[in-house]
Amino acid sequence: MSSHVLAVGEALIDEVHRPDGSVAEHPGGSIANVALTLGRLGREVSLATWLGRDERGDTVRSWLAESGVALAEGSDGAERTSVAVATLDDGGSASYEFDLTWQVPAQAAAGPDTLAVHTGSIAAVLEPGGDQVRELVTSARATSTITYDPNARPVIMGSADAARGPIEALVSLADVVKVSDEDLGWLYPGQDPIEAARGWRATGGGDSALPAAAGPALVVVTQGGAGAVAIFAGGEVDVKAPRAEVVDTVGAGDSFMGALIDGLWEHDLLGVARRGALRDITAETVTAVLERCVAVAAVTVSRAGANPPRKEELA
Template sequence: MPTTGSTPVPAGPAGRALVVGEALIDTVRRTDGSVDEHPGGSPANVALTLGRLARDVELLTWIGEDAYGAMVRRWLEGSRVGLHLGSTGAPETSIATATLDASGTASYDFEIEWRLPHRIDVAPDTLVVHTGSLATALAPGADAVADLLAVQRRVSTVTFDPNVRPAILGHPLTAAPGVERFLMLADVVKVSHAGLAWLYPHRDPEVTAALWHKRSGAIVVLTRGADGASTWSAAGRVDVPGVPVEIADTVGAGDAFTGTLIDGLWSHDLLGAPRRAALLAIEPDLLRDVVARAVRAAAITTSRAGANPPRRAELDGPGPV
């Protein structure tokens, strides 16, 4: 891979990514009684992953001009993530509390307000727009995100991760239609096995993933944590095994997967509306390779505490994971 100084240069066309969604402060409560505060939010973690993979990425979010907002800005800047103009209009920065169980798995409670700035100017060279999580579930911002995607998909690939949070969504019967609205706007959907099991409790998640692909035409990627991932596309189903690793916690692993998935498609020139037909017709072996790399990124992230996705040299270099 070519390098500039010590930084590997990513493959694929020039352009940028826009990530739309919440950035907040994660308060993590561990089983030993310790409490940590650090910036997070699923879309913000996806942007962070792309920045660490040396992609040109901007986050469109809703944070305050307060101490927590300053913490979020410094965190993003440290991984080369820009902040879209107007993202600091919130009265205060939102907070999520993650409580870890003995296995390192997190459950969440939220104190969050979600809106979009009144004016949004998306750069014309934006190859991909990613969104999901609370940004596609909370009013009034969710409607504004859907409107933005409906316009922007004329230019950009759209990727979506519902990142299902029952504490926010309430009941599956009322939550599923909102998730499906964004499914129909997306070209690539990443969703966890646990998320689909909650949304559709009387149906096997694999059946739902296949139905989602058939209904929308999107590439659907179903993640299973340590057990790897499966995809459904025009070429059929592709399965990718997990990577054995000693788990510290699972915070941010799915977001590292998503960011790395986007990066892999970017490297193979499959992003941007003019490349939509090529993306949706991706060869199964290529899709398997892209997803396997995303599985590796998620495994690296679970091997250390907090949402700490790998940088490009770490992900693509030698190592046990």
């Protein structure tokens, strides 16, 4: 495989319950949505996930293949394909319940052509896969940029006190972190989300004993329809989101994350050899990348389910 991104985490079926009582099934999963976004933006991407050899698994595999996402070897070893039940409110926001299992395929690893490894959400905390993710990411720092989105799911992660340590450990290992203001509000109640993100960039996530490189080079805080704030060594950038007619928010943050990785790739800021250049990223580059990210997310929220745009739609 030539230069590519390895995404490590859950792919599943979203069973979506809408306010009008209708129910529909869509393939999804936070990390799968990021991989799908990268594939639709024309990037080579491999997904290490945990699917069953069943009808729902076939649906997910076809969905990924249609957008050019390759499955890592061993990703079909689950007894059954996992399901997330998403209940939408009148504003299109989703709350979740889960029936899932997760582990990292034994064959999954970053190689010399792996520019970046992305992980987060359920995959980074649900055992036995959570420990396996941290081992893979620790090893991958030798070859690849590490990107991370906590994408908190309290139903699975438990209390904020329980989740904070594992999340901060991965922040310590990451070069790029994308996090929502809602997630930071949950993790650090009473603290301003932007101030919490500044702490992540400066310290690598707190008191973690895992090796850090003086904190992530870039921390991006998404603020829903208000846009996003990026924090980096050169300062901070605030980018507003374009107006969008919201159908639902399923997959919006994941499509933003995929576009963030794509933008850093576009500016030749991925890969271990470019780690120093990433730490020296300029405000001009950050602004250009984030403007593309909010545009991608705006298209996603205007459509049902996790359905990010293709590259040609953004021309």
